[in-house]
Structure formats: structure tokens, C-alpha cells
Amino acid sequence: MTTAKRDTYTPETLLTVAVQIFNERGYDGTSMEHLSKAAGISKSSIYHHVSGKEELLRRAVSRALDSLFAVLDEAGAQRGRAIERIEYVTRRTVEVLMAELPYVTLLLRVRGNTKTERWALDRRREFDQRVSDLLKAAAADGDLRTDVDIRLVTRLLFGMVNSLVEWYRPHPGGSPEGGQLAETVVRLAFDGLRTEEAS
Template sequence: MTMAKRDTYTPESLLAVAVEVFNERGYDGTSMEHLSRAAGISKSSIYHHVRGKEELLRLAIRRALDGLFAILREPGACEGRAIDRLEHVTRRTAEVLMAELPYVTLLLRVRGNTDTERWAMERRREFDQQVAELLKQAAAEGDLRDDVDLRLATRLLFGMINSIVEWYRPHGSGHMDGDDVAETVVRMAFAGLRTSASA
């Protein structure tokens, strides 16, 4: 892990370092000492900007959640047939996940041990429920295959998207273009979900 230079330290760079350490060590396994060493600043400098590591966790998770919930307000998520809106949300969720990879990775790893983690899990459920509602609407409009169980389809769709955090790396050898990944997720999911009439 690279040490942040003292003269370039900002609250934003501290947050980025904290997320990296949380993802590497786990939130519970991270101390303020770990954060101060990784950031290359004193603990008192960190406390000058945040109350502690839980506030850093909340800021990081809020960034991931804000990106996801913003998708649900986009025109593509609000207008047209439910199946097309669902496809838009699926594509954009994959894109946001890759664009905000460390932050969404952290969001997906919280386990509910603190107030912030419980809040994050509740917000994640809220997002998932809104997407599940789109699946139900698409089924009601006759655009989803009737031989696919909706609860199973919802779990598989989220499982496919969320698994991206485990293998996608934006840089380095074997780098895959984010747009290609998002498009492939959509093609694979909707080839199996759409009725032939809605394809």
C-alpha cells in the first residue's frame, strides 16, 4: 500500500486510504493506528476531520449507496416498459460498481456489527427491493418468461452483478473494459429473462 504524502493529504484521500485498508483488513480488523500508518499522518490529524473509523465507514458506504440510488432516478430507470427500465438499472448498476469499485466492495462486505453497517444493510435491501419490484412489473406486463421464479431470478441477477467485485480489476494485465463487462452482464441476464416477444 502506498503512503499518502503529508503535503497532499485531503479528507478525500484519507477516505480512499481508509476504504483500501477496510477492504484489505476488514472493518473490525482495522484500528486508527492502521489508518494513520497507511495515510502517513498522525491519528490526531485524522480526528481533526472525522470522529473515528465508523464515520469513515459511513462516508465510504454513503458514496457507494448514493451512486446506486442515483441510478433509480435516471430517465432510463423511470420511463418506459419495466423490462427496459430493469435492463437500464442492471447495466448502470454494473457500471457504478466498477466505477466505485472499492466503495461498493466495502458496502457488499458489511456484516451488521455496528449501527453504520446495519444502516448500510437496510439501504442495500431497499435498493434490492426496488429492483425486485421492476422484475415483478416486467412479469405483470408479460415481458418475463413465466417459467422463471421471480425470487430466484432476483437473487441470480444480484449475484451475477455483485460478483464483479471479486474479480474485476480496472488496471493491470487481463484488464477488461467496464462497458464490455456491463454489456455482457445485460446480454446474459436478459437472454434468459425476456420472453421472445419482448427481446
């Protein structure tokens, strides 16, 4: 048992605790009671900050979605050939996943049982669509192989990138592998594993 702490939470710090519990127990399996115990403050103290667990979910997945969509507005995603832009977006998406790991993990586990979850799924599909459009533009430029289906490639690319939430764990005090990881994803997806001579 946690002794009830004086409520020194802000909506931001409460969110950190909530996301951890959502990821451990699943959003559906988390009650306000669980959140209250984990935060060590009363339920009424939580209601002082937010209207309920759905607001916490909305704030959490918004943080992940805002970070992902922000990538699409960066200069590297806006200028240059489509192939350069899609490589840039892939690299930065991996970096966002690593930087916002618990928030993106929660976003990727959303099921669609509530209004907020369905909204999050819609936004995810919108992001996937934007990436798919970039891949199509690169294909139209003749920079992408033509023997693959773009819809399938989009799914496989996200399958690879999103798998990070299952196995990537940051090193305490910053990960030296971070840059290498993002670069490996880009090299694997766009240049492939084979050396030129072997292909």
C-alpha cells in the same frame, strides 16, 4: 515504517486510503493505528478530519449507495416499459460497480456489527427491493418468463453482478472492456446464452 507526513489530507483523500485498508483488513480488523500508519499521519490528524473509523465507513458506503440509488432516478430507469427499465438499471449498476469498485466492495462486505453497518445493510435491501419491484412489473407486463420465482431471480441477478468485485480489476488508464462487460451481463441475464435456433 512510514515517516510521518505533513497532513495534506482532505476528508476525501483520507477516505481513499481508509477504504483500501478496510477492504484489505476488514472493517472490524482495522484500528485507527492501522489507518494512521497507512495514511502516514498521526491519529490526532485523522481525528481533525473525522470523528473516527465509523464516520469513514459511513462516508465510504454512502458514496457507493448514493451512486447506486442515483441510477434509479435516471431517465432510463423512470421511463418506458418495465423490461427496458430493468435492463437499464442492470447495465448501469454494473457500470457503477466498475466506477466505484473499492466503495462498492466495502459495501458488499459490510457485516452488521455496528449501527452504520446495519444502516448500510438496510439501504442495500431497499435497493434490492426496488430492483425486485421492477422485475415484478416486467413480469406483470408479460415480458418476463413466468416459470421462475422473482425473489430467486433477484438474488441470482445480484449474485452475478456483485461477483464483479471479486474478479473485475480495471485496466490502468481506463478499461476498454467496461462497456462490453455491462452489456454481457444484460444479454446473459435477459436473453440468455443460447442462440434462438438452439432453444
